[in-house]
Amino acid sequence: MTDYPFLKKAGTPFKDTEITKVAEIIKEADRDNGEITGAGLIGAPLSKSSISHSGASFAPGTIRKALGGFSTYAIEDDTDLSRMTISDLGDVVMHVTDIKESQRRVFEAFDHVYKSNPQWLPIVLGGDNSVSFPSIQAFAKHKGSVGVIQFDAHHDVRNLEDGGPTNGTPFRSLLETETIEGQNLVQVGIRNFSNSKAYRAYAEEKGVAIYTMKDVRDKPVTGLLAEAVERMRERVDAIYVSVDMDVVDQAQAPGCPAIGPGGMDAVDLFDAVSFLGAEPKVKGIEVVEIDPTVDFRDMTSRLAAHVILYFLKAKMKENK
Amino acid sequence: MTDYPFLKKAGTPFKDTEITKVAEIIKEADRDNGEITGAGLIGAPLSKSSISHSGASFAPGTIRKALGGFSTYAIEDDTDLSRMTISDLGDVVMHVTDIKESQRRVFEAFDHVYKSNPQWLPIVLGGDNSVSFPSIQAFAKHKGSVGVIQFDAHHDVRNLEDGGPTNGTPFRSLLETETIEGQNLVQVGIRNFSNSKAYRAYAEEKGVAIYTMKDVRDKPVTGLLAEAVERMRERVDAIYVSVDMDVVDQAQAPGCPAIGPGGMDAVDLFDAVSFLGAEPKVKGIEVVEIDPTVDFRDMTSRLAAHVILYFLKAKMKENK
Amino acid sequence: MTDYPFLKKAGTPFKDTEITKVAEIIKEADRDNGEITGAGLIGAPLSKSSISHSGASFAPGTIRKALGGFSTYAIEDDTDLSRMTISDLGDVVMHVTDIKESQRRVFEAFDHVYKSNPQWLPIVLGGDNSVSFPSIQAFAKHKGSVGVIQFDAHHDVRNLEDGGPTNGTPFRSLLETETIEGQNLVQVGIRNFSNSKAYRAYAEEKGVAIYTMKDVRDKPVTGLLAEAVERMRERVDAIYVSVDMDVVDQAQAPGCPAIGPGGMDAVDLFDAVSFLGAEPKVKGIEVVEIDPTVDFRDMTSRLAAHVILYFLKAKMKENK
Amino acid sequence: MTDYPFLKKAGTPFKDTEITKVAEIIKEADRDNGEITGAGLIGAPLSKSSISHSGASFAPGTIRKALGGFSTYAIEDDTDLSRMTISDLGDVVMHVTDIKESQRRVFEAFDHVYKSNPQWLPIVLGGDNSVSFPSIQAFAKHKGSVGVIQFDAHHDVRNLEDGGPTNGTPFRSLLETETIEGQNLVQVGIRNFSNSKAYRAYAEEKGVAIYTMKDVRDKPVTGLLAEAVERMRERVDAIYVSVDMDVVDQAQAPGCPAIGPGGMDAVDLFDAVSFLGAEPKVKGIEVVEIDPTVDFRDMTSRLAAHVILYFLKAKMKENK
Amino acid sequence: MTDYPFLKKAGTPFKDTEITKVAEIIKEADRDNGEITGAGLIGAPLSKSSISHSGASFAPGTIRKALGGFSTYAIEDDTDLSRMTISDLGDVVMHVTDIKESQRRVFEAFDHVYKSNPQWLPIVLGGDNSVSFPSIQAFAKHKGSVGVIQFDAHHDVRNLEDGGPTNGTPFRSLLETETIEGQNLVQVGIRNFSNSKAYRAYAEEKGVAIYTMKDVRDKPVTGLLAEAVERMRERVDAIYVSVDMDVVDQAQAPGCPAIGPGGMDAVDLFDAVSFLGAEPKVKGIEVVEIDPTVDFRDMTSRLAAHVILYFLKAKMKENK
Amino acid sequence: MTDYPFLKKAGTPFKDTEITKVAEIIKEADRDNGEITGAGLIGAPLSKSSISHSGASFAPGTIRKALGGFSTYAIEDDTDLSRMTISDLGDVVMHVTDIKESQRRVFEAFDHVYKSNPQWLPIVLGGDNSVSFPSIQAFAKHKGSVGVIQFDAHHDVRNLEDGGPTNGTPFRSLLETETIEGQNLVQVGIRNFSNSKAYRAYAEEKGVAIYTMKDVRDKPVTGLLAEAVERMRERVDAIYVSVDMDVVDQAQAPGCPAIGPGGMDAVDLFDAVSFLGAEPKVKGIEVVEIDPTVDFRDMTSRLAAHVILYFLKAKMKENK
Numbered sequence A, B, C, D, E, F: 001m002t003d004y005p006f007l008k009k010a011g012t013p014f015k016d017t018e019i020t021k022v023a024e025i026i027k028e029a030d031r032d033n034g035e036i037t038g039a040g041l042i043g044a045p046l047s048k049s050s051i052s053h054s055g056a057s058f059a060p061g062t063i064r065k066a067l068g069g070f071s072t073y074a075i076e077d078d079t080d081l082s083r084m085t086i087s088d089l090g091d092v093v094m095h096v097t098d099i100k101e102s103q104r105r106v107f108e109a110f111d112h113v114y115k116s117n118p119q120w121l122p123i124v125l126g127g128d129n130s131v132s133f134p135s136i137q138a139f140a141k142h143k144g145s146v147g148v149i150q151f152d153a154h155h156d157v158r159n160l161e162d163g164g165p166t167n168g169t170p171f172r173s174l175l176e177t178e179t180i181e182g183q184n185l186v187q188v189g190i191r192n193f194s195n196s197k198a199y200r201a202y203a204e205e206k207g208v209a210i211y212t213m214k215d216v217r218d219k220p221v222t223g224l225l226a227e228a229v230e231r232m233r234e235r236v237d238a239i240y241v242s243v244d245m246d247v248v249d250q251a252q253a254p255g256c257p258a259i260g261p262g263g264m265d266a267v268d269l270f271d272a273v274s275f276l277g278a279e280p281k282v283k284g285i286e287v288v289e290i291d292p293t294v295d296f297r298d299m300t301s302r303l304a305a306h307v308i309l310y311f312l313k314a315k316m317k318e319n320k
């Protein structure tokens, strides 16, 4: 087909020869091409596990699209991702009616990828926050002792009796299964009128470090994170960054199921993931809880794409 | 019905046993239960009085819904509203075609509630800003000399000849009827290109204190309010807080009829109402000018819900 | 509260003293009031079981609202439902993460209601089509040999291996479990390019009667139904009417997950359910597959409300 | 300005020299130009009088825009309106807070126009249905004994005690004031579950002729109208056509406040107004109850524009 | 990648093993695979040529998506397209700022495809109607004497002086360049108030056969087409079917730029293309003028998909 | 018409006698009234030149509407624009299918206006950014040596080979044609992941001054501008301000084609244009790249209106 004049594969976008779009550095992963050694996207399109109605299962698609549309060049520090390759490992295929089986599949799929690709830097695209449990379980199985920096308006340590393993329970499951120790969990951006005293108490008893939005407003987030990373540096072999986009204010991230005012500024989040990306122990990131069906112009997926790009830029510089 | 297995009243939401939602502390008011002694919601679903087309009459419903969905716990200062009760007094029933009668009904209904419940802390849910006149009239009738802190992008002291008692005139009416003295009215957040020299002059002649958005951007709003409250402390018996949500920037409060750029940040407004809630002379609050039919995901009603929660939290602490 | 002037419970609608709205004849069911002997609404807000993303779990709410807003009077044949009572039994409470448990709860809840109320005329509000299996199972358990008239663009006899008990499988499950015999299942409105030869073959082997949209366009639907009912009259003790709203054309029922052109006209569907409602053996109806989150102005829920009203009107006249 | 190259007044549309758009035959009325002798648009942008929230006050604008965008040529009977002039008399300026005063202004303004322009053929653009009372009062004052053909899903003869002169009461007011006699009122398209037995009884006692949607579906609407016109021909000096767009089915007229299924087909309505336009005694038409804020792509205003064009085409041919 | 458990290429849809979706029979065309001998999709995503703002350039994408989602089986006449292959030749790449060059590219690309694949049955996905000129030019260059059946509310024979080769001019261009003779052009569905006397006269002078919507409503469309095809059968070597989706009523095809009431029913259009597909001389079809950015739930693209499927079904049966 | 009681021209807005709306100081320009000596709006409704689909051609209309709705009074510095007159010169009429001709018309029209009105202060309403080339060419032709302050997330110096003169190329064209020298171009707000290293290099080679968003966040924008203006003060005769609204963050300017996070705060932009308006050498401004068809409640046009008002206010004070 390609040698007919002017005919291209359906949907081929406009190409400016002097701009590299992120889409151009994303390559479909192919086992025959050998090990994945750097950043690799993997989608976990599950949201039937959400407490409230959620279309977060569409987010791997919208984040990929937003990501692909930005360019690789960061002018502020003159960094270009254009020579990096981002592998795309595809999406976990979910079961239609068995939610726990879907969560098990996330673990199973991730487990196999980690096993075959020890150098893989996972960029996980949720889905809702319930995928964090199997995702981090697989991460921990292969990385040793693990710490997690969780950006979230909510603790997500709900009891499992009231509804099973939902988007409100992943960190409870991780703590209860001792996948991570409480002292190796850092929660950033916890918000007023969005949590309960009981769950805060639970988290504190487990030794979880909690930074509320007031903390984030009062001090530079990178300072808080430096503190947090320092505390766990000796204790853990690897750190995982979990970004629930609802940590950002509703005006800037309008496409999350549980939106509200008083949240984090997007630029602070970019600074935060830039700081974490530069830390060698940080070995994975996930972005969860975007529901594209209620978003405005995929604004929240565009934000997520920037979160990923700032993280990768920092990783790239760290690796130099 | 309740003893059939798994059957609940239509629309019963998911319940997490370790989280108290604000909905659980809101109780329908019932005269037989005796006097209302604390916070009580009352809706004034009137917007036919608006100069431009407005669906603000739907806001008592959307604010109640947003409010009910948040939780009672404020992690930042470890305060829990869960033992507070918020009475719900219902809505004033408006006349379909007689707007002045509807405004009169607001007065009448409120007057009766104040009379029977001297300890009632009114949380008034507009409706457009026209309801402020009858609402504050009733407040003043029962509280003595009254001051008002008005958050608004606009003076709302329009003449009544051009259109009658609209959402642009409530403070004119309050001043002209001498319900409040000009020196006891404080306007915060007045915005460029949204007012007129004539109305500014009118307000200033009456002695009204005006803080523009520039003032709010240049100094902490709590400082301005401390000043303002201090000035009127000796002169008034009670202070009423009037929040026209259009005081907030259009990006954060997109659901007001008269939106525009350059407005207040939501967190500053939360600080402001927290400051005022902690002041013993402050004895009522209203939230007006949200039109849910043009909002995005009830973002502005969610904001209003937080305004109310921050106010109640401060009140609760004040009462300790 | 009610004796304060002009104060009513929040959200009380305008009342015209000479019009009875359907909302006024719907009464919350209460076991203490004794047996339910007529029409009773029951919601099955489940849609996590859908193959494609669906918000059908919101439909019991929107249908109730649409239904309540219409009036009880049918001018065309001078019938007034105003003296009828419609019980509202509420909604089945679904499990958050266990879909099969949710489906089991539908059965369990319905089973108990049938047991205690043998005269109950169920008006089931889905939810997606997966609820038809437990719903009809419970119906059959209490009614003896059962026939089903299914209005649907699709056969819904998919295999269960590919995704479990979804909105595509209820009639497969009913046939395989021998809850109903194939010869007692009538499918009306089956559409081109929306089904497969394999499933048609499956249905025909089971003896299912299939009327395509061409049949519906070529002959009056009441004629087809008369035929169908006649064939099964001797064989069954009770007939259940299952209405998947996607049987109607996408222009008239835009709020179903699987919309398409070439569907049934709404008035034909009203004629059909009127015909069936008049048949004494017909003892229940369900309306499924409305996703209010993608509908336009609840148009499809309004349609569903009329389907229910035409059915009830016919039942009422039959009972005279 | 016009002699700068390529500069035209802001918003000037594309012009094809071989097509006449209706916009080109609409001329702003100007008293100095003498009497208006043919069709003249007049807007009555009032909807605060509506029982439910309505933006029908925007409809004069959207109907004018839709109308202006169609072309003057009717190919089916080779008729061209291009040599006709449609005067635009502008809009009645409503009072912001006094609804009855607004209705009085409709009467006053129309009264003056009729007085000065006895040959005016009014094309009234509502607004909600409440404007029909003052509009038809003014018509009747100048035309003698008057008959009305009302297309509507509803009787609109509600009592005035429950809410005043609303969009539900105009025909009650006309009958009670004896502006028109019951036997000279014909209601077409009255719908099931949208009215009450009491109001039907009221209308019938007054002698009103009622054609339900069943009548319209069973017989050609022009036949019904021929009958109706014949009956009143001797009794009346002039006939007024009132079109509440909600007479049309919700799929075709989605932008009316009170939408529902089972309504009239648009082409039947075009046939109806074409029939009536050809009748010499028919001397005015109004189109009411379009709320552009809830419409889809001004579909309902486009429909209204066609109603007006079919009416004018028939009038033009009648006048030949 | 594919051998990791549960991982599939991003966006892989749910697969039911007993249903064949149309997506499964669409194969990307590949010159190395030899000649295309049957149906082949080709996109012409151009809409900058439209007189009014149009996003019709997105329609090749939305039609492909809608098409792929339907199944291959037509139950009404027990026909299954599952063994057919539809080639996808991709999209013509348009120039960003040179519209005539874009139109030239359509010609060039199509010309080459026809040359290399004489048995290609083109299924052209517009784009706006301007692509019909180059598309039909290429068709005529390779097929000999050509006739066109045009479904359209509009003549599309506008002069080119007023705006160049737009979506209003393709048939003018075809006639003026003598690509087709006027007597070999049939226009079906021409609508009132959407055309001009001048253009009708132009078309008639050229010998074009015109069927208005009144003709379509009064007689079965297949009868009109039989007549039309018979008249041109001897004169032409091949017939091309051009479907401007705005021929369908606005309620059923809400996503066209120039929507209006009084249009064709979708089922009549399906009958029409079925009739034409069965005619051996008919050797190509195009669907144009869908703007997905203003459509509701891709309803109009779903309609277009059915138009294509009915056409292909008829072709398949013809070829048996 | 005006002397009929209560009748006004269609669409006449509510008038408060003590407020001057900006609409009241905008007067249609009329050559007979002599030279335009101050601010004059001119629309360039072109967006077919955009790389991605854009409805920016509608923005002159929406900006005018937003502008007209604000009032003339700026309370913060007690400035009233009410005695200023803003001329409205209308819109350039674009060619339907010849984009370069449209761009030429912008030049031609502007050229003539500048020639006849040397004192004209152009307020240019785009349209997409491609209009900046002809607009600034005409400006430079009449003003001598010219500098440009460009607010934009993007360099807009793309090569012209890949797509012609688009919204990505205007500053390339200005530099290549030597209309402006690189050292006289200042780009403010350039953003990460939205540009390429190659274009940055191109701009820097030309001597363009680049301030990234990091620069804008780190220092007051007025400081950066003071620097920039100082550098070019001696070199240029006049400065033109080009505002691509996408310089503002997506949460505050959601209606631009290329939205993203991390952008400028609106108030900083107001400060910036206020600073520039006060500079005597600044002699024109343009606002481009608003696509009202994807905006939320014309929020971005309201922002643009404020940009214009702050600029005019500064100009007014400068002229005192």
Ligand SMILES: [Ca+2]
Pocket: A152, A153, A154, A244, A246, A247, A258, A289
């Ligand atoms: Ca969260």
Ligand SMILES: [Ca+2]
Pocket: A129, A152, A154, A156, A167, A244, A289
């Ligand atoms: Ca979370």
Ligand SMILES: [Ca+2]
Pocket: B152, B153, B154, B244, B246, B247, B258, B289
């Ligand atoms: Ca205000």
Ligand SMILES: [Ca+2]
Pocket: B129, B152, B153, B154, B156, B167, B244, B289
């Ligand atoms: Ca106000």
Ligand SMILES: [Ca+2]
Pocket: C152, C153, C154, C244, C246, C247, C258, C289
């Ligand atoms: Ca179905």
Ligand SMILES: [Ca+2]
Pocket: C129, C152, C153, C154, C156, C167, C244, C289
């Ligand atoms: Ca079904």
Ligand SMILES: [Ca+2]
Pocket: D152, D153, D154, D244, D246, D247, D258, D289
């Ligand atoms: Ca009506």
Ligand SMILES: [Ca+2]
Pocket: D129, D152, D153, D154, D156, D167, D244, D289
């Ligand atoms: Ca009516």
Ligand SMILES: [Ca+2]
Pocket: E152, E153, E154, E244, E246, E247, E258, E289
């Ligand atoms: Ca057309």
Ligand SMILES: [Ca+2]
Pocket: E129, E152, E153, E154, E156, E167, E244, E289
């Ligand atoms: Ca066409």
Ligand SMILES: [Ca+2]
Pocket: F152, F153, F154, F244, F246, F247, F258, F289
């Ligand atoms: Ca830009």
Ligand SMILES: [Ca+2]
Pocket: F129, F152, F154, F156, F167, F244, F289
């Ligand atoms: Ca730009």
